[in-house]
Amino acid sequence: MAIVSKVNQSFLTEELFQHIWQFRLFQQAHLTTLEGEPVTVIHSGMHNKHAGPDFSEARIRIGKTLWAGNVELHLRTSDWYKHGHQRDLRYGNVVLHVVFEHDLPTIDTDGIPCVELQHCIPKLLLRRYERLKLADAFVPCAKSASWVSSLIWENWKERLMIERLEQKAAVIKEWLTQTRCNWEEVCYWAIAQAMGQPVNGDAFVQLARSVPFVLMSRYAYNPAQLDALLFGQAGMLEGIFTDEYPSQLQQEYRYLQYKHKLKPLLPHYWKWLRMRPAAFPGIRIASLGALLHTGTHLFSRILEAYDIPALEQLLQINLGPYWKQHRKFDVPGNGTHTPGLQTVHHLLINAVLPIMYLYGRETQLPGFQEKAIYFLNKLPAEQNSLIKGWNSIGVQASCAADTQALIQLKQTYCNEKSCLNCAIGAKLLKESFINKFTQNGKNV
Numbered sequence: 001m002a003i004v005s006k007v008n009q010s011f012l013t014e015e016l017f018q019h020i021w022q023f024r025l026f027q028q029a030h031l032t033t034l035e036g037e038p039v040t041v042i043h044s045g046m047h048n049k050h051a052g053p054d055f056s057e058a059r060i061r062i063g064k065t066l067w068a069g070n071v072e073l074h075l076r077t078s079d080w081y082k083h084g085h086q087r088d089l090r091y092g093n094v095v096l097h098v099v100f101e102h103d104l105p106t107i108d109t110d111g112i113p114c115v116e117l118q119h120c121i122p123k124l125l126l127r128r129y130e131r132l133k134l135a136d137a138f139v140p141c142a143k144s145a146s147w148v149s150s151l152i153w154e155n156w157k158e159r160l161m162i163e164r165l166e167q168k169a170a171v172i173k174e175w176l177t178q179t180r181c182n183w184e185e186v187c188y189w190a191i192a193q194a195m196g197q198p199v200n201g202d203a204f205v206q207l208a209r210s211v212p213f214v215l216m217s218r219y220a221y222n223p224a225q226l227d228a229l230l231f232g233q234a235g236m237l238e239g240i241f242t243d244e245y246p247s248q249l250q251q252e253y254r255y256l257q258y259k260h261k262l263k264p265l266l267p268h269y270w271k272w273l274r275m276r277p278a279a280f281p282g283i284r285i286a287s288l289g290a291l292l293h294t295g296t297h298l299f300s301r302i303l304e305a306y307d308i309p310a311l312e313q314l315l316q317i318n319l320g321p322y323w324k325q326h327r328k329f330d331v332p333g334n335g336t337h338t339p340g341l342q343t344v345h346h347l348l349i350n351a352v353l354p355i356m357y358l359y360g361r362e363t364q365l366p367g368f369q370e371k372a373i374y375f376l377n378k379l380p381a382e383q384n385s386l387i388k389g390w391n392s393i394g395v396q397a398s399c400a401a402d403t404q405a406l407i408q409l410k411q412t413y414c415n416e417k418s419c420l421n422c423a424i425g426a427k428l429l430k431e432s433f434i435n436k437f438t439q440n441g442k443n444v
């Protein structure tokens with residue numbers, strides 16, 4: 001009865017039990033109802049995540065009769081009564097009640113055939129799941145992730161990459177509604193957000209919102225005016241400066257602020273702590289200004305780009321002379337903080353390709369969606385601590401599509417220990433069922 005005691009442990013949840021049923025990770029030979037009638041599961045049914053029985057459209061043979069209908073699962077038989085199903089009409093057509101442990105003194109279960117699975121589920125599967133839940137590594141499956149075949153990894157990464165693109169596209173779609181479908185404006189917001197990541201993304205969106213793209217476009221050919229608008233609106237032109245450049249910007253901004261009735265952000269929006277100089281908000285704002293200086297209609301030009309070098313060319317950032325020698329106003333730098341190709345790729349991955357993908361979907365021009373995915377597969381893998389973590393456990397990334405997938409996996413699944421919803425977790429549990437439930441039926 002070793003397993004019965006485990007039913008009290010928090011890791012054995014209804015979610016895990018439903019997963020075991022859905023993917024039939026239990027020994028089916030000699031399965032019987034409590035009354036002793038043989039049971040064959042032909043189809044475990046469709047998982048219902050809403051109110052009502054857990055599975056619908058199941059096909060189960062009980063004795064000589066083939067039943068089609070709903071299946072309800074519980075960890076214990078008594079849960080049927082605790083949940084009040086005996087009075088609920090939605091449960092009237094349940095054809096099978098599946099329990100981990102039968103805990104009632106009689107075998108009468110409201111007239112519905114009942115099967116108990118606790119002795120049919122490999123202990124190893126439960127132990128593996130427990131280890132996943134308790135693990136404290138970079139990801140819970142750190143020791144076993146590399147055992148999973150590359151085919152499963154590749155398919156899963158492809159789905160995760162689309163999931164991440166969709167997630168980013170959803171944010172941009174919301175902006176699109178707010179701007180009444182102004183693609184140029186939302187492209188500018190998306191690039192600003194990516195420019196501020198990881199810690200100043202929201203502040204950059206606020207900054208971009210405070211000086212609309214159409215206004216920035218009017219000054220696109222004057223880099224000092226672009227800097228004055230951006231730094232002034234960022235609240236970074238207050239006080240007294242030693243250098244001539246910020247003092248000039250201050251004057252310029254006062255004129256532009258009055259002319260366009262601009263209201264700057266408060267300086268506390270910006271985070272400066274524990275950052276490399278290349279990530280300082282000032283350098284990133286100057287980079288945004290330099291990008292806007294390359295010309296107007298950025299989004300239209302992005303759509304026309306036919307390959308990655310063309311996109312890299314469009315997003316190339318040439319900082320002005322002041323920013324090549326300073327990392328903050330009045331603070332000299334040695335030039336190592338100036339943005340390079342890695343920054344351009346970051347903008348492509350996090351702003352340009354998601355908006356291109358969304359554009360394809362919204363305008364029903366799937367070629368743009370395909371192009372965005374194709375470019376993601378062609379861009380080099382991102383280099384960051386999260387990707388290094390995956391590499392250290394034997395999971396490699398060969399392109400940006402891979403790294404985006406692994407970021408999505410870590411942030412959305414591993415950190416939440418949502419292993420039952422992950423193809424890798426599902427495979428690891430299935431392996432423990434296939435390999436370890438011995439031929440002679442001994443549960444190990």
Ligand code: SF4
Nearest residue numbers: 140141414419422425
């Ligand atoms: S979610 Fe998937 S990849 Fe992440 S720890 Fe769980 S099984 Fe591993």
